[in-house]
């Protein structure tokens with residue numbers, strides 16, 4: 001990367017004493033940034049490095065916090081003059097962000113928050129970390145209105161909106177209304193035509209590209225987000241008596257084909273499952289709006305094979321374990337759909353710490369019946385909840401293990417699917433990574 | 440519709456009243472009925488169809504604001520749930536379902552609504568923060584464990600007894616009680632789903648219809664109960680922070 005940097009930038013970076021971060025990436029102070037923002041950026045980066053060196057904290061988020069504290073108005077300045085796309089939704093935003101960034105890199109360098117830090121501090125840090133003319137930001141649903149107003153992003157990609165942590169599910173309608181207010185007059189939204197809350201949120205945008213990205217989780221799409229009446233399905237569409245209805249999509253998938261305006265292409269992704277085909281459709285539509293040809297976009301997206309550990313395959317001495325994140329009801333449905341297509345033994349890892357949500361009642365809205373007949377081991381701090389859930393679904397020979405490694409040892413050697421919710425996923429990733437490297 | 444020997448569990452409007460995995464309550468009843476050799480049918484009643492009158496147990500679950508009002512409109516028209524209970528069926532309401540079964544409830548719109556009147560209860564609004572967390576209560580059917588997430592309270596009238604005596608959590612909001620029982624109608628603010636977590640309560644509902652049942656121990660459920668009980672007991676305060684203030688204002 002260093003060699004791509006113009007000589008005068010490298011000199012300037014070196015002169016600022018922040019020539020490179022721990023990964024060796026140059027961190028040039030962007031041309032045209034005010035002294036206040038440039039200083040705040042440097043100090044933020046310093047805080048980040050020391051946080052990482054001390055082994056405390058998450059690094060990047062701290063850098064963003066310091067930056068914001070020193071220069072609260074930094075974001076409009078950091079965003080000015082750059083082509084910016086925000087990617088938000090309950091599920092798929094990390095993957096879609098990675099796909100869109102890959103597509104846009106075929107044109108020019110892209111800055112992005114690939115670390116998944118998608119709240120205020122994480123986004124600020126990604127904006128400050130470089131000065132690429134193109135920026136793709138994964139954006140937490142709750143932070144989207146702030147991000148839209150602060151960055152004035154030219155493109156907003158909205159995937160879906162459903163319950164995440166059930167103990168705060170009543171916020172879903174609230175989030176949809178906040179999106180709608182923030183996106184009033186927005187330049188361009190690329191949005192999922194199948195999700196009523198997303199459609200409502202986009203009605204005030206100046207330009208809309210509709211993608212039929214589906215909604216596997218229907219529990220949150222049965223009541224109109226605008227008027228509270230029942231939403232009725234009619235041959236592939238949906239409508240409410242208030243007039244809110246499914247817009248005609250410009251992009252959709254048919255099997256492994258992506259269909260768009262005068263376009264039909266085979267997706268051929270390196271990522272599995274229907275949910276990722278939908279994510280890819282959203283990313284291609286967004287990239288097309290930013291001037292990348294669908295063929296070129298897809299070519300780059302096909303090379304994406306794992307995103308922040310998702311879908312990664314860990315080879316231990318005895319097992320080949322594919323790790324899938326299932327963090328909420330909608331993504332459990334997607335994950336079960338994905339593993340249902342194979343019949344490998346399964347490890348389900350389930351916690352209820354922090355972002356996992358404290359109320360796993362929704363497990364009973366996810367059909368686990370399809371897993372009957374294959375070896376299943378549960379683990380995690382809420383393993384008993386999962387075990388009872390599976391028992392209620394008619395799976396009576398499920399076993400329990402203390403952690404993912406112990407779970408694998410209960411299963412025959414070979415390929416295994418590991419499905420885990422958020423904190424269990426991070427633990428599994430560390431544990432499996434450790435086992436692989438420890439060989 | 441169903442043979443006389445079979446037990447029919449009706450899940451009322453699952454498309455509207457299914458926020459807290461309420462389908463799990465039906466599944467738990469069926470599992471415990473199956474274990475006793477009883478043939479158990481689950482019927483899902485959609486809001487656009489007339490509610491079946493022939494059910495033995497009716498489950499009315501939790502729903503978000505707009506969905507709750509849609510369900511309320513559906514249940515009010517036709518009086519069919521009240522008729523079924525009069526004819527001998529049992530009924531169990533959770534959260535929004537609890538409020539719908541009551542005499543009067545404050546709707547999500549802040550307005551008082553006439554409930555179905557199956558419970559001599561008036562459900563208002565907690566005047567503090569939303570009640571969210573693990574709950575533990577003592578009851579005649581063993582301890583009750585569940586997760587609550589509601590803004591409603593419940594004022595029990597003379598014709599109604601509490602379902603449980605509160606140990607942890609907010610429940611009905613009076614610092615003492617959780618849920619309500621009146622004849623064959625039971626209700627609770629707990630999910631989890633509550634009939635999965637509370638085998639004794641599930642059996643009580645079945646026995647209202649079937650008469651006494653043989654004991655059935657489910658080791659996984661018993662372990663879950665102990666884990667959740669411990670989790671509830673580890674909550675810092677037994678009672679809701681705004682309770683003291685509420686008590687002095689109680690009508």
Ligand SMILES: [Zn+2]
Pocket residue numbers: 224225226227228229240241242243244
């Ligand atoms: Zn409507």
